[in-house]
Structure formats: structure tokens, C-alpha cells
Amino acid sequence: QVQLVESGGGLVQAGGSLRLSCVASGRTFDTGTYALGWFRQAPGKEREFVAGITWSGGITYYGDSVKGRFTISRDNAKNTVYLQMNSLKPEDTAAYYCALNRGSIVTVGRVYDYWGRGTQVTVSS
Numbered sequence: 001q002v003q004l005v006e007s008g009g010g011l012v013q014a015g016g017s018l019r020l021s022c023v024a025s026g027r028t029f030d031t032g033t034y035a036l037g038w039f040r041q042a043p044g045k046e047r048e049f050v051a052g053i054t055w056s057g058g059i060t061y062y063g064d065s066v067k068g069r070f071t072i073s074r075d076n077a078k079n080t081v082y083l084q085m086n087s088l089k090p091e092d093t094a095a096y097y098c099a100l101n102r103g104s105i106v107t108v109g110r111v112y113d114y115w116g117r118g119t120q121v122t123v124s125s
Contacts, residue, residue: 002026002114004098009119012088020083020119022098035105036081037112038072040094040121050096052105053081061105066092088123095120 008020022036037052051062051072060072071084081098096119099112106112 002100004100004114004116006096006098006116006119009096009121011122011124014088014090014123014125016088016123017084017086018088018121020085020096020098020121022081022083022116024079024081024100033103035101035103036072036074037099037101037105037107037109038081038083038096039099039109040092040096042094045094047097047109048094049107049109051083052107054105059105061107063107085121088121090123090125093121093123 002024003026005023006020008018010018012018034055035052036055038050039047040050041047049063050066051070053060053072053074069087074081098116100114101112
């Protein structure tokens, strides 16, 4: 079993920055292929893939709406994945979730095996 806990959300003005963290616990990731993904969902909208990273090789992939503004990274020693969000826009307002997939980076949320409870990001104009 795996537990994922997100933190770092909050209220920020447009143009500002936030860094989200996702700490994974419950098992080790020293075997097999895993990918951590960040998703977001705003009220009344569908869940959207934001960014993903492979646990071992650090390969990254981004959704089109955040390319060039967001950066995903990992610290294997801390079992933590980060999402650095710069140049935030009001349309980035959403609940942000991290998720773990026992496989490669996938942009479809239903493929992921484990999910955190989310952290709210609100960007004011």
C-alpha cells in the first residue's frame, strides 16, 4: 500500500509562484518502474494532467497549458516529488493531486493506482 500526501498549496496573486510537494510512503520504489503524476481539477471541469516524472530516470512530461511555467522534480532520498509553479494565472486555480502509476508516465488519470487527497491552489487576478 502507498500513501501520498500533498502540501504547499495556497492563495497567490497572478504572476506569483508556489511549490507543491508530494511525499510518498508505505513502500520503497527501488524495484520496478514507477511514475508520479500531478493532476488538477477545478470546479465544474474535468481532471487535467499537469506533469509527470519517472521515479528512476527522471524523465518528465508536461501538459500543454503549463509548459515553460511549471517544473516537476523528485528527491528519491526523501520519496518526494515537487511541482514548482511559476507565472501563475487565475486559470491555474484548482485542487492539485499527485498520483502514482506502476508504469510509465500516462496522462490519463484512471490508470494511476494511488492518489493523494489534494492541495488547493488559488490564483487571484
